[in-house]
Amino acid sequence: MSQTAIRSLADHFAEQVRRQPDAPALIWDGAPVSYRELQQLAGSSFAELQDARLREDRPVGIRAKKSPEAIGLILACLRAGRSFLLPSVELAPETLAQLFAQAGTSQVLSPHGPRSESAASLRALVDDARAAPDAAGIEWPPVGGGEDVTFMLTTSGSTGLPKIVPLTASGVDAFTDWAAEQFEIEAGTVVANYAPLNFDLCLLDIWTTLKHGGTVAMVDQDRATQGAYLAELVNDNRVNVLQAVPMLYRLLIDVHREDWRTFPSVRHVISTGDKIPASSLAELPTLFPNARFYNLYGCTETNDSLIHEFVGLADGNVPSHVPVGQPIPGVIARLQQEDGTALEGAGTGEFVVWTPFQTRGYLKASLNDEKFVTLSENGGDGRIYYKSGDIVRRHEDGTLTLEGRSDFYVKVRGVRVSTQVVEQAIQEHPAVVEVAVIAVPDELAGARLHAHVRREVDAKLNSLILRQHCATRLARTEMPSMIEIVTEPLPKTSTGKVDRKAVAAALERSRANG
Amino acid sequence: MDETTQKIKAFIVEEFMPDVPVEDLDDDFDLLTGGVVDSLGLLKVVAWLEDEFDIGVDDSELGPDSFRTVAAIKAYVDQARETAHAE
Secondary structure: OHHHHOOOOHHHHHHHHHHHHOOEEEEOOEEEEEEEHHHOOOOOOOOHHHHOOOOOOOOOOOOOOHHHHHHHHHHHHHHHHOOEEEOOOOOOHHHHHHHHHOOOOEEEEEEEOOOHHHHHHHHHHHHHHHHOOOOOOOOOOOOOOOEEEEEEEEEOOOOOOOOOEEEEEHHHHHHHHHHHOOOOOOOOOOOOEEOOOOOOHHHHHHHHHHHHOOOEEEEOHOOOOOOHHHHHHHOOOOOEEEOOOOOHHHHHHHHHHOOOOOOOOOOOOEEEOOOOOHHHHHHHHHHHOOOOOEEEEEEOOEEEEEEEEEEEEEHHOOOOOOOEEOOOOHHHHHHHHOOOOOOOEEEEEEEEEOOOOOOOOOOOOOHOOOOEEEOHHHHHHEEEEEEEEEEEOOOOOOEEEEEEEEHHHHEOEEEEHHHHHHHHHHHHOOOOOEEEEEEEEEEEEEEEEEEEEOOOOOOHHHHHHHHOOOOOOOOHHHHOOOEEEEEEOOOOOOOOEOOOHHHHHHHHHHHHOO | OHHHHHHHHHHHHHHHOOOHHHOOOOOOOOOOOOOOEEEEHHHHHHHHHHHHHOOOOOOOHHHHHHHOHHHHHHHHHHHHHHHHHHH
């Protein structure tokens, strides 16, 4: 057994099976799946993998919705030392096929085996994609790939084909050890898993937990927006660690308002993936009387890089600007100004970071030039830094807050405006549930801002009240030209974030219809 | 509330913030800082004033301060009418 194999996730899992075979590894659909049972699922997938006699030097593709069988299949790949591409199952078949072709996958697997109907039909699509004249084939092994690659995840891909992010075994190992220590995940700990299986968040809630002998209470993707179901999952399984996008907390807050339910078993509440509104933060201590509260900041390329613990929420110490946090031990971060120099002191800059968990680069080498860089003044450190595209503000006291994505900046009457800063200001109004600010192209102004706001059903809120609220928080160029107030939920992406593109498309349609 | 003020408020609400009850709009609410009326909106307001109150607005008078609040617009209209009567 080689040095890397001893440290692999699969070996840690096998060790847990030996130590506590009857302990629940997963809870799925209300029923426990023990470590031994999960091992059996992994074993049958492993046997199929061996029988299939796949090319040793190529990754496999996995197309799987969250289920114990899917977890078993991933464990089998880990045990076989195979890298595997795990994209969202919600992608269009053609997009999936292109991704699998780009990764050079030798086979597409689904939990029911390589010969299942869906895998076979997708296989044909992958072959077509690979044979296409414009196929973005990759020389194998690619820069970011290699023998030590395990998971290959994809970015959400706001434009074009999602990017493939290969993660090394050592990166995954370092992250899962950090997460276990930080959030006290060990044998007996119950961790809820909210995100879909292909999300980087699963490295914390599923893989850290299985590595360290805990129990994963898995949320069924089809019921992920049902507050009552989520509340029961947390309480029935006595969940100790909860990691999710702000939407989950909003859903639980709504349940709490209905029946005053609380979640006393939860010890660590982690908000990630999006900025949690101060109004939600303020309510968390009531829902989770025994918990500590954190914001985690990261991305698929680097995994988590910053952590903030909210101290004193219960005493009303709620920051209106949610800090993204400070670097996790081992992480090197800086704010880069437009001229490429590091920002010292207060101000804004692009967040540029190196983490012990990060990828070596996207699988497609041509994508790496602008995102993965060496820093000349650090000359000798030999590290490859990731340019996040996030604009971060450092305050006088050293606190870091997220200003927005650099791609959310638009020009209004010649002035650079971040639609996310505008959203943040509107969100601070207590009657606002959620908001999307869209830049509508305008011949004269360059862009005009349209705010689409969902208010609390029983709150009195109109555009005038909101304008008065914003007047003290925003510059004139930042003030939306149009404010539309609704009570229905805004459209969401598969990750539970407000889907600005869908809001913009709806706006475009209503404008076209006059 | 006098008739002129009422008309001005009704127009601004209908044109720029149809979700707001007319009585919620204060006479001295800053329409410009509040983003209700921007430079394009200002042109709309002026065109309506000229039409509704039969007054002429000189481009040189198009400074934002004359139109910053409902009270300012009302004062402008009153003054323009007086000037027109005096002529």
